[in-house]
Amino acid sequence: MVPEVTPSATAEATARVLVEALPYIQRFRGARLVIKYGGAAMTDENLEQAVYTDLVLMEHVGMRPIVVHGGGPEISRTAERMGLRAQFVDGQRVTDEDMLMVVEMVLSGTVNREIVTGIQRAGGRSAGVTGKDDRLITARKLQGAKDMGYVGEVQSVNPSILHILQERGIIPVVSPVGPDERGQPYNINADSVASAIATAMKADKLILLTDAPGVCRDLKDASTLIDRILAGEVEALIADGTISGGMIPKVRGAAAAIRDGVGAVHILDGRVPHALLLELFTDQGIGTLISEDESQQ
Incomplete structure (x- = not known):
């Protein structure tokens, strides 16, 4: 008889994380990211340290x-x-x-x-x-x-x-x-350099680490986060005040990068440990994804 082995809660949680990440690792293998x-x-x-670890893991997969x-x-x-x-x-x-x-x-x-x-x-x-x-x-x-x-x-x-x-x-x-x-x-403004390099590299993703949860309808309320914006909606959202303040140049730059061939732009909260891994390798993700259409991830 094979003895019953009960894994620890920590081990089970780790296994679930790895299983959840697998399809994203497969999908993004070879992807160029700026x-x-x-x-x-x-x-x-x-x-x-969290950012450095995320970058090394991304390169290793x-x-x-x-x-x-x-x-x-x-x-x-x-x-x-x-x-x-x-x-x-x-x-x-x-x-x-x-x-x-x-x-x-x-x-x-x-x-x-x-x-x-x-x-x-x-x-x-x-x-x-x-x-x-x-x-x-x-x-x-x-x-x-x-x-x-x-x-x-x-x-x-x-x-x-x-x-x-x-x-x-x-x-x-x-x-x-x-x-x-x-x-x-x-x-030169670093956001502009990142966008220009992403365009020149034909990057699959441009990721901006910011001091905000992403694009929020209310800048002071993280619960109003907009998880996805289509590039074609950007100017209308600026005009009606949904996108305001310092997010305007970031989002406009993101839309321009997408028009120039970048696959998608992610605006993430750099104050969250391992924000890069959470956005790229989990079902829920964090931050705001700006893309040409709904199919982009």
Whole structure:
């Protein structure tokens, strides 16, 4: 007679999680993902470790993640220590020559290296790149009513270096600093860089880690989360006030990325540990999915 073995509740729960994740692992094997990493997920040690673990697991099950990071709070702290005053216009940092030096030092140096090291300590392979490397990003000066200094926007993306790294099982970590055609570097919004890279890579998914639950009808009430938005609905939802505030540029950027060929865009709460795995590998998911049609997951 075979003795009856009763697994522990923890073991059963683990098995259920793995079984639930299996079809998603199969579906997304080989998928290209661009993850914009910023906000609280970069300032809390436990959240940082959760992100690094998620990225390594994603790569090990056959997905191909690329990380584009911000670093605004660290730039502000470093600038303050150096006696520089931060100025912002419409949420963007005015960047003179001194501030540009700080931006490059922090983004392409300190922050980029910390992320690469974190991924490696979690058991993955990773390499830091900037927009300057192999002409990954060609920038141009951002034009507007006010001169923002060395603030740029993406003119073009050459993703060759990213393809090479991914083919070798290496997770690229991209700093959002890129030169113009004459070699002058510019500070570029990380969301814009992530969207441009996702488009150039023909990514299956663009994932934005934010400090909000996703797109909510009431910004102060997480229970009003909208779990799916079709790209064609975005402007109407902005017009009627459903999408408001800082979510407007994110959602508009998401819709533009989908029109340019990105499979889907996920806006997730980076304050939730393992937000990436919860969205990609569970039936319920979290956050807001923006897609061309209802069939996209």
